[in-house]
Amino acid sequence: MIVNWFQQTDFAYPWLLVLLATLPVLVLLHYRKQQVKSASLALSTTREIKKSRSWKSALMPVPFWLRILALGALIIAMARPRNSFTETSTDGQGIDMVLCLDISGSMTERDFIPNRLEAAKNVAMDFVRSREGDRIGVVIFSNISFTLTPVTTDYNMVLQQISQINSGYLEEEGTAIGSGLATSIDRLRYSKAKSKVIILLTDGMDFGGKISPDIATSMAKTYGIKVYTIGIGSNKTVDDNDPLGQGTRQLDFNPELLKNIARQTGGQYFQAADNKTLTKVYESIGKLEKSDVKITSFNRYEEKSLPFIMAAVFLMVIELVLRLSVLRKFP
Template structure:
């Protein structure tokens, strides 16, 4: 916060009085000019150099008094600096993002593909969760923790950006992904613990039952939001790897196990969402963001620093200076 933004007046209605001293000065100046007596001379050459620095400085004396009066008015308005401080106490939410890295996530019904869209929407979501701890679990044929719970959003953002298909043995081990996420949250002391699990397929790999993992999540008070992605229409999907992160594609109609994902969500008091395009996926994350609000308590400590003495003292100084100059070096003799 800048110094000017912290500045305020207790009695700002006095500030319009600042126009009074200048108006009085110009009114007095006009009266003196009307009373001046002119002296006609055939030439002013003889008195051109008679006006010294005293003669030039003397007309400025009333300006010192005007400035002093203005400073007194400002002092009466009681200026002060607002030095208030805020103490923010936040009860954050622990969130584990659980993303599917199976090759079907390379399907092109989302542009450029499902995985890239899922990564970007998740990154946007993370950037909005200021006070929460966030972790990242990824899965395909098996699952592992990419990042434990952390408040360092830059780390999560970087890990999300780096995700690629082919990191893990192919498959869709929904149960393993969910169990790994539950394991990361079960010992958390935080009251609110959630998992956002995203997939585009059916459970076909892994050693953990998705239903059992859902029961474990419920036991540990973890709410699971499940998201099924895919247009449901025939689309180009990776089929065989060519090496170097390249794949051959073939037209395929992928399927999402809506029944299983709904069961997981209902068991854990969460909710199942279906995203058929990028806009739906963005709105789902936006809905979860609104639904899972972090509790923030803000306490404001009011503290002010009075500034009127500065203006008062400087005004007295100018008034004293004007008086001293008027009756010493700039004194006039009638």
């Protein structure tokens, strides 16, 4: 277990670990010194004195071992153990885009399996997996909007954030498509990319909010951002249980709003039906003008020295307490 930890841990100063080899030498020298001291002393004692001092004799080696362990912990701490996270460096071309997901209550309707929200998440994750060189961010909205991730090339982080989305992620009830779009626009408005895109995944049911879809659409046009809308839903009639017995109801779905947003911003509208729909989305966005993208390589480190420093201090305190109390030598 200890060997595996050393193999899996990166050290800033690994050469300091060589000092650990001195610890067995110190132990050997200590016990040789003790043997010499014992041989040179003529002990005159009685059986009663031996019996009364036996527990102290048993504790005599403890401070030495505490000091050895503390020294070992300090050596490891000085070598600076850490976990490293490496980002690779690549050059290419890409687009800056934001995935804008509706997580309102209407997205829990089950005309998609298992429901609209899970279908939208699957669409979004499939889309992220299909991209290469693009910078992608994620915004979610119900009655309010929230940025899950800024635009980034770290697709693993984007996929992880999308997978954790649920309908209760934002406490506010309602659907504010305009607010979701406005937040997405804010993520892209300072981008210098040649093509900036928002992919809006929703059922198109809008219930107010501080910013209307029309105003948000105008904002997107002002900043040269194209909005591709993907309709998640249908107007199917489904069985519904009510207090009076089993009835039916028609599901809410508003594709016209989504078509209008896409048309005015130069994007396109798609009805999420199957994988062929996704292929069309990929192809359309793939035709947009791309910017040169340079992904810089860097290492991030998570320091692990503190537990060893704390352990060393704790061991030295225990050693000091023992030496000044039960093992104290009186003149």
